[in-house]
Every structure is written in structure tokens, then in C-alpha cells.
Amino acid sequence: MSGHNQSPPRRAASADLLGICRLGALPFACVHDLRVPAVARTLDLVHDTGARLDSARVTLSGQLFTQVGGTADPALRSQLLQLRRDIHNGRVPRLPSTGLPPHLRAALREYSSLCAAYAALRQQWTVCWATARAHSRTLLKGYLANDAFRRGLVLSSTSQWRLLRGSLCSRPTTHRRSSAQRSVAT
Numbered sequence: 001m002s003g004h005n006q007s008p009p010r011r012a013a014s015a016d017l018l019g020i021c022r023l024g025a026l027p028f029a030c031v032h033d034l035r036v037p038a039v040a041r042t043l044d045l046v047h048d049t050g051a052r053l054d055s056a057r058v059t060l061s062g063q064l065f066t067q068v069g070g071t072a073d074p075a076l077r078s079q080l081l082q083l084r085r086d087i088h089n090g091r092v093p094r095l096p097s098t099g100l101p102p103h104l105r106a107a108l109r110e111y112s113s114l115c116a117a118y119a120a121l122r123q124q125w126t127v128c129w130a131t132a133r134a135h136s137r138t139l140l141k142g143y144l145a146n147d148a149f150r151r152g153l154v155l156s157s158t159s160q161w162r163l164l165r166g167s168l169c170s171r172p173t174t175h176r177r178s179s180a181q182r183s184v185a186t
Helices: 012-023 028-033 037-069 074-088 102-143 147-156 158-168 177-185
Strands: none
Touching: 028 102, 037 074, 037 102, 147 158
């Protein structure tokens, strides 16, 4: 669970992809086929759960701080401080076997469950993103065969054409700008 604050990419990548397709003059149906609503839904769930986790972390950290101040037992104090450090650093805390008040034990269990849910959603997002990316790459490879798309993309943005062609072809090729424009004219 360490480092849960590392967020997945935002939706800007899909907006860039749609921009390339419109720039290359693909029909709307082609652009519509590139939509990835499952990725967007999963990403929303990841971000919402991450926000809930951050809120729970702040609340639980405050409760632990209060509990540390009211504890005279050095062993319990040490356990509480370790729990607080773990929570502050985004790690899933290990519950001590004894000494915690019931409300704090329940809050720690809830926090641990939220950590597990967040990790599962991130894994789900990773799989969903990889599947959508593979599907989009397959579609874009097919779109590269569309002469109107190639011409529109080269005339609009030669650098975008090279990036798209290089990233989708099995063996990236590099062309000087003039040769790329000549290939479109033929």
C-alpha cells in the first residue's frame, strides 16, 4: 500500500488521442469508437476512493494524536506512535493485539479496509487501462490505412504524424518533414 498518493494518469491522454483523430479528419464514428468509458469510470472510482482514504487518514491521525497525549503506558504510546507513522506514510497499519479503545480499533479496521479497496481499484484500473490501450492501438493502426486520415494528419501536424506512426508501427521510422509531406502527395 506504500505510496498510494501516486495517482493514475488523468483523462488528458484520451483528449489528446481524440484531438489527433479529429486533426487527421477521421469521421466522428471512428472517434466515437476510441471512447473508453470503463477506464473513465474506474479512474473516477480510484480518485474518489483515494480522496476518502486521504480524509480517513487525516481523521485517524488526529484521533491517534489525541490518544497518544492521554496515554501514560510507554508501550501503548510507542504502538500508537507507530500506527500514526504508518498512517501518515500511507502504509496499512498492523493492529496491536491489546490496549486500543474500541472506537479506535474500529476506525483502524475501517481504514485498513479502505486501503485494501483502494489497492484493488488501482489494480482494476491498471488492467482496464491496458485493455483499453491495446484496443485503441489496434483501432489506430487500422486508421493509419485510411488515406484521408494520413493526409490530414501530415498536413496538419507532421510531428503528430511521426509520433503516431512511430508508436504504432512495429518498427518506428523517421522521416524528414519534406519526405513525409512528399509521401502524402503521392
